[in-house]
Amino acid sequence: MTGIEYDDFLDREYNPDSTDLVCTFRIDPAEDMSMEAAASRVASESSNGTWAALHVDEDELTHLGAVAYGIDGDEITVAYPAELFEAGSMPQILSCIAGNIMGMKAVDAIRLEDCKWPESITSGFPGPQFGTSVAREKLDAGDRPILATVPKPKVGLSTDAHVRVGEEAWRGGVDLLKDDENLTDQDFNPFEDRLAESLAARDRVEEDVGERKDYLVNVTAETNEMLERVDLVDEHGGGFVMVDIITCGWSAVQSVRDRCEKHGLAIHAHRAMHAAFDRMDHHGVSMRVIAQISRLCGVDHIHTGTAGLGKLANEDTPGINDWLHGNCHGLNPVLPVASGGLHPGVVDQLIDALGTDICVQAGGGIHGHPDGTHAGAKALRQATDASLDGVPLEEYAQDPAHAELATALKKWGAETPR
Numbered sequence: 001m002t003g004i005e006y007d008d009f010l011d012r013e014y015n016p017d018s019t020d021l022v023c024t025f026r027i028d029p030a031e032d033m034s035m036e037a038a039a040s041r042v043a044s045e046s047s048n049g050t051w052a053a054l055h056v057d058e059d060e061l062t063h064l065g066a067v068a069y070g071i072d073g074d075e076i077t078v079a080y081p082a083e084l085f086e087a088g089s090m091p092q093i094l095s096c097i098a099g100n101i102m103g104m105k106a107v108d109a110i111r112l113e114d115c116k117w118p119e120s121i122t123s124g125f126p127g128p129q130f131g132t133s134v135a136r137e138k139l140d141a142g143d144r145p146i147l148a149t150v151p152k153p154k155v156g157l158s159t160d161a162h163v164r165v166g167e168e169a170w171r172g173g174v175d176l177l178k179d180d181e182n183l184t185d186q187d188f189n190p191f192e193d194r195l196a197e198s199l200a201a202r203d204r205v206e207e208d209v210g211e212r213k214d215y216l217v218n219v220t221a222e223t224n225e226m227l228e229r230v231d232l233v234d235e236h237g238g239g240f241v242m243v244d245i246i247t248c249g250w251s252a253v254q255s256v257r258d259r260c261e262k263h264g265l266a267i268h269a270h271r272a273m274h275a276a277f278d279r280m281d282h283h284g285v286s287m288r289v290i291a292q293i294s295r296l297c298g299v300d301h302i303h304t305g306t307a308g309l310g311k312l313a314n315e316d317t318p319g320i321n322d323w324l325h326g327n328c329h330g331l332n333p334v335l336p337v338a339s340g341g342l343h344p345g346v347v348d349q350l351i352d353a354l355g356t357d358i359c360v361q362a363g364g365g366i367h368g369h370p371d372g373t374h375a376g377a378k379a380l381r382q383a384t385d386a387s388l389d390g391v392p393l394e395e396y397a398q399d400p401a402h403a404e405l406a407t408a409l410k411k412w413g414a415e416t417p418r
Contacts, residue, residue, distance in 0.1 A: 009043035010036055014069035019120040020079040023097050027076055028109040028282060039068035039076040041106040046096050047084055075113070088124035090250040090297055098285050109283040115292055119329040125296040126257060127331030130266045132357055134300055134335060138239045138266060139175045140211045144388055145351065146335070146359040147174045147380055148216070152367045154180035159189050163197045165373050169366060170205040170213045172377025177202070178361065179218035181244050181272035191217075192232060199236050216242040216268040223252040227259050234263035241265055243299070246273040246290070250297055257298035268337075269299035291320050295334045303361075304336040307353040308416070321354060335359055341417040343368075344376075344383035344393070344408040351387045360384070370407055379408040 016022050029038035047066035064084045070077030086092045098112050135141040151157055151165040166177040177198060185191035195217050202213045219229035219241045226248065233241050241260060245253050253269075260267055277285040287304065294302050304324070305317035317338070324334040336358050338350055343365030350360065362380055369376030382405040386396035393414075397406035 006037070006040045006044055009047070009065055010040035010068050012069055012071070014067045014079065016067075016069070016079040017081070019082040019118050021082065021085070021093075021097070021118060021121055022077060022079050022116040023112060024070075024114040025076050025078065026074050026109075026111045026113055026282060027107045028074065030106055030108055033106050035071050035074075035076070038106050039071055039078070041104060042076065042101050042110065043068040043078045045104055046078070046099065046101045047080060082118060082120035085121060088254075090125075090254060090293060093121070094250065094293070098289075102284075109280075111281070111283050112285045112289050114286065115289055117292065117296065117328065122296060122329045122331060125331070126261070126298045127295060127328070128267075128298055128300045128334055129257070129261055129264075129332070130300045131332035132325070132335045133332070134240075134266050135357075138212065138214060141175055143356060144384055145356050146176060147377075147384065148176035148178050148337070148339075148359055148361040149174050149366045149377065149380075150178045150180045150361065150363040152363050154363070155183050155186070155189075157189060159193045159197055162189055162194055163201050165367065166198055166215070167201040167205060168373040169377045170202065171209060172366075172374045173381030174213075174366070174377045175211075176214055176216055176240070176359070176361075178216040178268065179242055180363075181218070181220075181247075181270045184218050184220055191229060195232060195236055195238065199238055203237075214239045216240050218242045218244070218270075219256070220244040220248050220270075223248070223255055226252060226256060230256060230259045230263065230265065233265060239265060240268055242268040242270055244272045245269045245294060245297075245299065245302075246271060246277075250293065253294075253297045253299070260298075266300040267298065269294050269302040271303045288316065288320050288323065291324055291334070295324060295328065295331060299334060301335045301337050301359055303339050306338045306340055306342060306350065318354060321358070325357060337361055339363075341365070343412045343417075344379040344405055345412045345414045346416060347380065347383035348387040348393055349414070351384075356388065365408075365412070368411075369404070370411055371404065375404040375407065379404040383408070 027038055043066040048064050066078050066080045068076055068078045135146050149169045151162050198215045205213055219226050230241055243256055278287040304320045307317040321336040324336055338358055339361035342362045366376035367373050382402045386393050397409055
C-alpha cells in the first residue's frame with residue numbers, strides 16, 4: 001500500500017523529461033502557505049492528487065503525478081507527464097493545467113503564464129492548415145502586411161450597407177473584409193444573405209482591380225450550426241471563416257478545423273472574451289498561452305494586440321508573435337493580427353514594432369476618414385507602402401497622388417486612441 005502526500009508533488013531536483021508538458025505559473029500563496037507548500041498543491045490538484053492521504057495498491061496505480069520543481073520569486077514551474085493527457089483533446093488538457101487550480105484556497109491568485117509543448121502533445125493536433133502562407137496562397141499581399149477592415153458600426157448595418165462598405169474598402173486597397181465578433185445571423189443582416197452578396201461584390205472587385213480579395217465571415221454559433229455555416233462558405237466560394245474561439249470553446253474550434261480542412265478554408269480567430277482570462281497580471285491565463293492553444297488547435301490568424309499602438313490594453317505582442325512564427329515541432333506558423341484603434345498614422349510604428357508578417361486591421365481608422373471608406377482604405381494602403389519603402393509618412397503624403405494619406409494624417413496624426 002502507498003500513501004500519496006502533497007510532498008510527493010514537489011521535487012526541486014527534478015529534471016523534466018523531453019515528453020513532459022512544462023508549465024510556468026505565477027502564484028500568490030495564501031497567507032499561511034509557503035511557496036513550496038502552494039507549489040506542491042498546484043501540481044497535486046492539476047494532476048492526480050487530493051487533500052487526504054490515500055492507500056492505493058502499487059500494482060493498481062499509474063504514476064501520473066505532476067512535479068513542481070522550479071521556484072523563482074513568485075513563479076513556479078510544473079512538469080506534467082504526457083501520459084496524463086488524452087491525445088488531441090484540448091479541453092482535457094486545460095481541465096488539468098487551468099482547471100480546479102484556478103479556485104484553490106491554497107493560493108490567493110494563480111496565473112498560467114507559459115507552456116513548453118513537447119512533441120508528445122503537439123503530435124495530437126493538426127496546427128494551422130495555411131498560417132502565414134495565406135498572404136501568398138489565398139491573397140496577393142506578397143511580403144507586405146495583409147490589410148483588413150470591419151464595417152462600422154460593427155452591428156446594425158443592413159446587408160446592403162455592409163456589402164457597400166466592404167466593396168469600397170476592397171477597391172481602396174484592403175485585402176480582407178471582416179465581420180466583428182458579435183455579427184452572426186441577426187434579422188437586420190442575415191448570415192447567408194450577407195455571405196452571398198459580399199462574395200459577389202468580392203468577385204466584381206477582383207475582376208476590376210486584378211487583386212485577390214476575400215471575406216472573413218463570422219460562422220460562430222452552436223457547433224453543429226457552425227459546421228453548417230462552414231459548408232455554406234465553401235458552397236459560395238469563400239476562402240476563409242472567422243470564429244470567436246474563446247466564446248465558442250476549444251472543442252468547437254477543433255471541429256471547425258477538421259471541417260475547414262475538408263474545404264480548404266482558412267480560419268481567422270477572433271479572441272473576444274480573452275481579457276476575462278488574461279487582463280489581470282496575477283490571475284488567469286496569459287494571452288501567450290491562449291495563442292499557443294490556438295496554434296495547436298489549428299487557426300491560421302489570431303488577434304494578438306498592437307504593441308501599445310491601439311485602443312486596447314498593452315501586452316507582450318512582440319513575444320507572442322515570435323512564438324506564433326517560431327518552430328513548434330513542425331506545426332505551421334500563425335499569422336498575427338494587429339487590431340483595435342489603428343489608423344494610417346501609426347502604421348509605420350506598428351510595422352517597426354511587429355514586422356511585416358502580420359495582418360493590419362483598421363475599422364474606424366478607415367471608415368472614419370473625412371472622405372469616406374474608399375479614401376480611408378487608400379490611406380491605409382499608402383501608409384503601408386510608405387513604411388515598406390522606408391519613406392516617412394509625412395513625406396509620402398506630400399505627393400498629390402497620396403492625398404488620402406495626407407487627409408488621414410491631418411485628422412489623426414500619429415496619436416493612439418483610448
